[in-house]
Amino acid sequence: MDDRDWLAERFEENRARLRTVAYRMLGSLAEAEDAVQEGWLRLSRSDTSAVENLSGWLTTVVGRVCLTMLQARRSRREDPLDAHVPDPLVSLDERLDPEHEAVLADSVGLALLVVLETLDPPERLAFVLHDMFDVPFPEIAAIVGRSEGAARQLASRARRKVKGAAPVPDEDPVRQRVVVDAFLAAARAGDFDALVAVLDPDVVLRADSGALPARPSRVIRGAASVAEQAVVFARPDRAVGPALVNGAAGLVARTASGRPVAVMGFTVAGGRIVEIDVLADPARVSHVVLHETEDR
Template identity: 65%
Template sequence: MNEHDFLADRFEAHRSHLKAVAYRMLGSLTEADDAVQEAWLRLSRSDTSEVGNLAGWLTTVVGRVCLDMLRSRAARREDPMGEHLPDPIISPANGIDPEHAALLADSVGLALLVVLETLNPAERLAFVLHDMFAVPFEEIAPIVGRTPAAARQMASRARRRVQGAAPTPDPDLTRQREVVEAFLAAAHGGSFDALVAVLDPEVVLRADTGLPGAGLRVVRGAAAVAGQALTFRRFGNSRSTPALVNGLAGLVNTTNGEPVSVMSFTITNGRIAAIDILADPDRLRQLDLAVLDA
């Protein structure tokens, strides 16, 4: 085995970890793959003879690549309403697909990723690298061009925003499914009171339809979300398949075999605290839903 092949093997051993870092940074599976590929190109052009911790070195490289991508994304974004839901990771209802295990090791639900989208690029990097992957601030600081103390403050600000806006999901998947089933039964049965009973008073519903300039449609509060959920009765010919969406109880809704929406539910203290719906036809067509038929 030559040196290039040896380096490639070492890189492949860290690929899943690096993609997990990039997905949390970017919220896009395609862009995460691009960031990991760029990390490989930088590794292949670098002298790593003095690198004692290759995993740590690669993690900071991916972080730097993602930071550049986020800054470029922010510079291109002319319409702040153009925000959309991050890419969902869909697994069968009976368990997370092995290929997705590393990506979802920290139960990175869509509700959390939506909040991460609101952070500025440097804050997002500091929070993701430190709080999710335990990268020391001394290693984060050079990436963002700040002192370790300043990097620590960035992560602290991000942490306060995340804790205040992203609900912590209940860990019991069985209970999550029961709540989702109760929600569906109430919606299809047209029972407003039953819907309100399964919703947290401060529930947030976010829907990404993909319409130009529409951004995320946001509905807040149990009464408003319950009223919106009653419209589900219009889609009586659709089929709802239970699934795990980013490790949480969710649904993939199809009509005539074609996906029409993916729904993720964040259940907190036995009630639905967040509903995230992807209904962008173009993005739905790109999803690999074959795993649900396995």
């Protein structure tokens, strides 16, 4: 086995972890794959003979790539995308076998990813790498080009923002499913009062339709307003079925022909729905749902 083959094997051993790092940094499956591929290209062009911890080196490299991508993304945006929903991780098989229990335990909810989208790129990098993947602050400081103390401050500032904005979901997936099923049944029946009963009074719904002019992306707040939209979502020409969305109870809506048109992620806290994140961008929905089907 030559050196390149050896490096390729080591990289494949780290690919899943690197993809997870990149996804949490970027909130985009396609961009995460691009970042991981760039990590491989940099590895293949580098002299790693003096690297003692290749896994840590790769994490640092992919983190640096993600930071550059986040900064470029931020510079292109003229207006904040209040209703932007990150790419969901969709599983159409909700049987809680050991594999799915592991996925559930390792998933980051859409509500947290939405909050991460609001952080400045260096804050997001510091929080994700340190708080989620235990990367030491000296390594984070080298990526962001700041002192170790400044890197600590970035993570601390991000931590305060996340704590103040990201709801803490109920952990029991069965209880989550009971609440989401009650929401769907009430929506199908057009039962406004039953819908309000399963919604937190301050519930937030984000609907990301991409660039569709007929269905603009929007944020809706309050149980009454969200209940009105839920009745519209449960249209008779759509088949709505259960799914795991980022490890939590969710729904996938399809046309009569079976084409996926929307993914709904729910955050259930205290037995009520506190956030609903709807991805209805046709291209992205097809990618995340069909990609999941192909991987099964």
